[in-house]
Amino acid sequence: MLEFNETEGIVRKTIFIEVILPLAISKTYTYRVPLEMTADIAIGKRVVVQFGRSRIYTAIICLISETPPALYEAKYIIDVLDAEPIVNEFQLKLWQWMSDYYICHLGEVMQAALPSALKLASETRIVLNSSEDIDKTLLSDKEFLIVDALELHPELSVSDISKLLGQKTVFPLLRGLFEKNVIIISEEITEKFKPRKKAFIVLNPQYNETENRKALFEVLERAPKQLEVLLAYFKLEKQQTEIAKSDLIEVSGSSAAILKALLDKEIFIQEDKVISRLSFGELEELHDFQLNDAQVIALQETQEQLDEKGVVLLYGETSSGKTQIYIRLIEQMLLQEKQTLYLLPEIALTTQVIERLKEHFGGQIGVYHSKFNDNERAEVWQKVLKGEYKMVLGARSSIFLPFMNLGLVIVDEEHESSYKQYDPAPRYHARDTAIYLAHLHKAQIVLGSATPSLESFYNAKIKKYGLVTLKGRFGGVKSPLIEVVSIAEETKRKTMQSHFTSVLLNEIKAALSRKEQVILFQNRRGYTPVLLCTTCGYTPKCVNCDVSLTFHKSSAKLHCHYCGYKQDIVSACPACGSTRIEQKGFGTEKIEDELQRIFEDARIARMDLDSTRTRNSFQVLLNDFEEGKIDILVGTQMVAKGLDFGNVTTIGIISADSMLNYPDFRAFERSYQMLAQVSGRAGRRAKQGKVIIQAYDTTHRIISQVIRNDYEEMFDTEILERRNFHYPPLYRLIQIDVKHKDLSKLVIIASSLAKILRSQFGDRVLGPEAPMISRIRNYYIQTILLKVEREGVSVQKIKEVLQQILINFDGLPANKGVYMHIDVDPY
Template sequence: MVLPLPLPQLFTYKIPDQLVDTVSAGCRIIVPFGQRKFVTGVVRSIHQHAPASYQTKELIDVLDVTPTMNAYQFKFMDWMAEYYLCAPGEVLQAALPSGFKLSSESMIQLNPLFQEASVDLTEKERRIIQELRSNTLSYKDISKLIDQSSVQPIIKLLIQKQAILLFEEVKEKYSPKIISKIRLADQYTTPHALANLMQELDKKPRQQEVLMRYLQEVPVIQTPGANIPGIEKTFFTASGLSTSSLQTLIKNKVFEAFEEVISRLSYRADEKKSVVELSEQQEAAKESILLQLDTKDSVLLHGVTGSGKTEIYIDLIKRSIDNGSQALLLLPEIALTTQIVQRLEEYFGDRMGVYHSKFSDNERVEVWRGLQEGRYDFIVGVRSSVFLPFTHLGLIIIDEEHEASYKQQDPAPRYNGRDAALMLARIHNAKTVLGSATPSIESRDAALKNRWGYVPLLNRYGNVSLPEIRLADMRVERKNKTVQQGFSLTLLSAIRETIANKKQVIIFQNRRGYAPMLECEDCGNIPMCTSCSVSLTYHQFSHELRCHYCGFTRKVPQKCDSCSSHRLKTVGSGTERIEDELQILLPEARIRRMDLDTTRKKNSFAELITAFSQHEIDILIGTQMVTKGLDFANVELVGVYDADRMLYFPDFRAIERTYQMIVQVSGRAGRKSGEGKVIIQTAQPEHPVFAFIKNNDYDGFFTRELYEREMYHYPPFTRVTHISVLHLDKKEALKTAHGLTAKLKDAIGSKRILGPQVASIEKLRNYYHIELFIKLEKDIKGLQSIKNKIASIVQNEHTLHIGSKGRIIIDTDQN
């Protein structure tokens, strides 16, 4: 069986006789692991061979009547563990929703051998012992009992005095949603019996009022079947009716109280639309996709922003479902699901499931179960949807396939959702359609080399024009002193004009917070994170300095930490500052921002998008969230606040990402009117990437970028593996990294390795980061064998030199 732990092997457990008939592959079981730990594992196979290296323990219980996981999932997980060089348990940890895993809570009980008279106890200890004589207690219970937040010291003392014992109480996290309901007792559902009941209640007006209100809602005489499902009990309290009268009617068996398990997920059940109306251009693109899928497994749909890719997706999904297959639509961001789900509901109703991390543990379990039980045949979700229990998957659509957010960064498995979906399709013999207005270099190259099909869709729906793109030269504007609060006269004038015309504006700045740093004007000191080698970002709303890497916060200092000067100033602009300063410049405008700080709550995305769609907001300021596939009819201006900081990020994909982000956010303008404008603020208008953006010249950009990638041996011509050595001691990190590099060079050749070097952010969460890169040729023979050799060398170095003071991270196909 596989356990959700970062361990390289599977484990064998003994099945007790009474559970032999209940265990099968794919079932979740509870097993002991370590001294007092219980873990939820998944059965991979049942065999008759006891391991020689350790004594097998008995499993404790079986959690499933039918298996939670299937053979397709196991095959997919095996591939992921092998390809991304991680443990099977790490893949299982990522795959299973938390609601499927047991929670183990430490509980305290009285030691039956404890002799209170022979031990000195404090007053608080006596209170705990007294309570334990009749109950077991949790840490939280003890905290409340003695009115003390930290109870670990007192528990430790009681253990030393042999007064208490600790044990683990195991609970399953998932619990179905249950509602209390009321219905009329069967004996009162005939006209005669109901008339007699009403007469009996003539002298009890409050009870009669409750009954009348129920009959108004549930006409049992006209529609007898309506009484069976009843109505929710909360209906009566919400109507202001007497709760005591309702309870009396239940006690007298006039009403029946019962419970019903319901889904937490509410989708529109009625399918309003059955036919997707496609334009002539969309129809031609769809037919081309279908034709190419006859001979190829994957097709790249290169459609400009606003070309109507979603409608083509819907048509393809309907075809797949009508043919009896399941379909998966992958999206890179949770933000995108909010708007697209509303459109998809019109076609698929409650046959569609939605799966992403903003859902609660229980909601994700219900989607998983719904797919297994056949309630859903179409899933729309983010990258983790690839782990769902599909059994007859026929089509995967990967929207915005170029997006970096498809890549899982931490923890392992560090997989790319796009690449994993392609493998998932291969396992199911399914077809894949990848869509983007700005395809990744790797994907366009795959289509160019005829490994994938390719379908261009280069005009907007309804032949609406692409937006006009202008550059605001910040060097000239600063020289002419026309810059106000970071806004060029060009952009500020366009914002004012757009708002005056009752249209909307999006401002893009890929940096949240108020200001990237606080600086002393006298000595230049900048407050830094205590655990990371980065400056703290100033957040005005919460009036604090915050590290965006480890979460460390501190109050804003009144004076410089170094020279005690009170002359502190903020440097740079984040979305919060832009919102404040734009509000000063345009006091009449309704301004909101969309970033991680404003969208932490479950429904905050939907609320913000709805408000903007209904023109309750004039200007929306946002990070990269606003660049991704959102469709707003009234947006006529997009402003890119600072394009230059994206260009020089230390990453070989920096130019590609800049091009993609600006083109994508530009695509939010003029999607319906065709009168969109985009203004890009830059101090380097002569940079080649801006010419490609202005001229909508993807092919020119692709050709130039591909040439440079080939010259410097980067993807798609190589596969890049990134290895990070982390250690609490910098010298030890460097020493280990150099030793690791030497061994890797001996094993696979020195020309394939770059580094080691100190990472661009040297220290994160108290760990020093030293990195090296391995470039393997794209068509190299024995790729997996070489990767396994790399993993083995890394594991040996970790065991010999790192231990518990650090770790070595392997990131395959670094993004």
């Protein structure tokens, strides 16, 4: 298509672009490019477009052509935002693969991938960045007006600012203000993760000369207390390279005020340095460490198998020194000028790894996760794009970063369920997506775990992945002793005290008497999971979900853990009027409460979702535990991930049966992983730890396998079950959740869909069935499960047929009001 440019007096070709919009729509849309913007167009750049009557969005160019759309007249784009593309070809290929593999829309992948600052829309909320001093002299007239308006109104939408300036698009202006750190995106205001800092004292360099030091003593002759601090400094200087402020105050026996006087006189200088929150034995010397014999062999095998297969599972028990092997592999990538992505399941719990790797690799490291605000994430994005960061540490979202020269991907603790995104779409698994990302870049990938997922271990067994085993704990630390105690036996003998066996209580007492720390694990939060009327059997339930309410003593209310609904505790049964309301079951809150009654002098804290919601609460809790201010830490599965303290010698698992009896095909696998990981928290230094597992079924094979540390036996028994009943890793699962507010309509619609699916896929289709929680947020749920064998059938073709069936089904008038969620590889 040709168009005449009056200004230049020449005929030019009209350019059309296909763009990805950050919306759950099934297609890309074509827009027309004004002649004056033609030279600015490139794949991967952002453009401002109008979609619908009045909505304005930031879209990504994914295709450039000269062909107009056949079915509609293309609108003109409003603006081009970028001088250089912000999304590269590898990312666009990854997005398309995720859309196809996880059966979701390309716009949903874009929405998940880009930081909010890079995808502004009409209703995006803007606020001033209060942490920055704004120099208004550097602002243009229009930027000044925006800042002025934001000072009067704490929060404005993009459309509000558009009306204020009287122009259709304000995205370039907002981009400029964002780059100057003047504004931030309100929906992304999250408390920045603040690393722990410690004050260190150094002598002013001007006093390094002997003569100057003599003069210094003369100056302080009339201030004897200040002189004592100076003498204490010289004493400590001979013993240690760095002198902490707290150490200097303690050794000198003075006060902070006396030290401040020396700082004010500029005799001393205070330096605040970032220090680690956790203490990993295998990471104590990363600047100059030597691999032991087992590590050298493991590293060599890993390198050989990476060259041969590209993907290697590094299977090494907790504290065996896997991280040091990762460091050697990263060093090789740096020598080759290639980038490394290091994935971690829980950034907040693995601060030590981040800080120590930063020490080792310096400014070449970037960190990317949801604890950072949007300005910081956008900055990391740009630095990765420009190649300034040679290594990125991050949670699952860091797979979306614009790597240009990726050479190595490390997925640490690859078995962790937190690598799986559940809601919203795309419901991807970061480990599997990382493998495809590495394939795109022709990069190598290492999966590390002490308790690998059955999928990864199976792939290693069938030689699809390489397998390297690292036995023995680093530094010769002994594995903890594990003792199983029967709750049933102790209940019969009446030696149980509350929810604690006599064996566990004796071990806690012994640990406390030795000034050692204890961790207790209970995989349920709250105080009491169920309230029950013993007269008529009534249980308070959520008004929005089919789930009983959990009593939380801290708020004195009943909580729903699915939708957040709360109500006051009932003192009389609303069904029969009886006051005989009993509490059934127990969560971390009740464990903490009852422990305090038994050990009145012990300092007890709780680590779960409820206790770590508030600002900096998680960091404060870890600091207090590390510094010995807490004797007993009670927690949910959070305590199994990354916690590593030298003084923890006793671990108690309150109720192993609650995990083992969960109705899920992964229950045994996850129970083994959880019990083994929790046990691994004990005795990670010179002292051998002890683990007490309380259970009714003390002979359960999973408990026996944990005691023997026999992962391979667990794998063999589980894989046989999975083969017999058609579950992963031998079969692929696709779960379809059908949701509707009317239960009777839902049953008819879900049955109709299952019938259509069976006509195509036969007995691979199971359901529909109501899941364990059959109503959430007033939507009833029916689940259909599709089991697809891995051999002899094209899973991709099945997905294409399934997607078309669902599109056709969703478009039927009779199915109005229904929602369908597709989850490929539900974990």
